[in-house]
Amino acid sequence: MAVYAIGDLQGCYDPFRHLLDEIQFDPDKDVLWLAGDLVNRGPKSLKILRFVKRLGDSAITVLGNHDLHLLALQAGMVRNGKRFNTLQKTLNASDSDELCHWLRHRPLAHYDKKLDTLLVHAGTYPSWTVKKTLARAAEVEAVLQGDGYATLLGKMYGNQPALWSGKLTGYKRLRFIINCLTRMRVLTPKGHLALNFSGAPWTARKNQTPWYLHPDAAWGDTRIVFGHWSALGLIVLPNLVSLDTGCVWGRQLTAVRLDKKRPRVIQVEGQDL
Numbered sequence: 673m674a675v676y677a678i679g680d681l682q683g684c685y686d687p688f689r690h691l692l693d694e695i696q697f698d699p700d701k702d703v704l705w706l707a708g709d710l711v712n713r714g715p716k717s718l719k720i721l722r723f724v725k726r727l728g729d730s731a732i733t734v735l736g737n738h739d740l741h742l743l744a745l746q747a748g749m750v751r752n753g754k755r756f757n758t759l760q761k762t763l764n765a766s767d768s769d770e771l772c773h774w775l776r777h778r779p780l781a782h783y784d785k786k787l788d789t790l791l792v793h794a795g796t797y798p799s800w801t802v803k804k805t806l807a808r809a810a811e812v813e814a815v816l817q818g819d820g821y822a823t824l825l826g827k828m829y830g831n832q833p834a835l836w837s838g839k840l841t842g843y844k845r846l847r848f849i850i851n852c853l854t855r856m857r858v859l860t861p862k863g864h865l866a867l868n869f870s871g872a873p874w875t876a877r878k879n880q881t882p883w884y885l886h887p888d889a890a891w892g893d894t895r896i897v898f899g900h901w902s903a904l905g906l907i908v909l910p911n912l913v914s915l916d917t918g919c920v921w922g923r924q925l926t927a928v929r930l931d932k933k934r935p936r937v938i939q940v941e942g943q944d945l
């Protein structure tokens with residue numbers, strides 16, 4: 673069995689299928705880890721959702737910020753706009769409710785003990801161990817998968833609170849967890865999320881550090897696999913794998929095999945929008 677992690681798809685169905693051919697993916701034997709943001713920007717979000725859903729247990733995907741926005745649109749908690757008009761076909765599809773129900777039941781974090789590897793869309797907070805990351809993710813998942821999910825999808829927007837505290841409660845607490853796991857890129861030295869930053873790490877302010885470089889990270893030697901940060905690009909280190917290589921911007925779609933001591937990297941050309 674091979675375990676492959678793949679970066680943000682964002683509606684780029686054709687490069688995705690090409691990449692699966694390149695890695696000779698066999699759903700009867702292999703497993704895909706998808707780093708979230710299955711949808712938006714690219715032209716075929718609907719085909720991706722249908723395909724990944726059909727893969728069943730052969731595909732593990734965590735929720736990204738664009739996935740959550742689709743759910744908010746489908747629940748009627750926000751209005752659609754030009755920035756997200758590529759999602760309209762998905763919203764209008766006859767199986768939209770079924771697909772969004774499936775998407776709403778995806779996790780925000782996934783951990784494999786054998787590989788000692790954590791999969792998240794954007795990152796995890798420096799003071800959170802793997803166990804705490806999974807527990808915080810589970811708090812959000814419980815609400816998303818329950819009857820009150822629509823209210824959460826309406827309340828999740830905003831950049832505050834920017835600093836974690838175990839004393840946070842209610843939607844402020846859930847919003848911070850969502851922002852950390854699906855939107856974060858850089859932090860201040862005191863641990864504030866700087867959510868307005870989206871550029872390359874070397875263009876950040878002097879007091880802003882990539883989340884994975886924050887000192888005394890509580891996750892220890894666990895390998896973290898994430899996407900979300902196309903300006904960061906590909907990083908493959910023993911304890912860190914960054915996967916968003918800008919497929920939707922015409923760069924590459926990347927897969928990294930995780931179950932080997934020396935991870936194998938496979939890339940295909942991205943979507944020409």
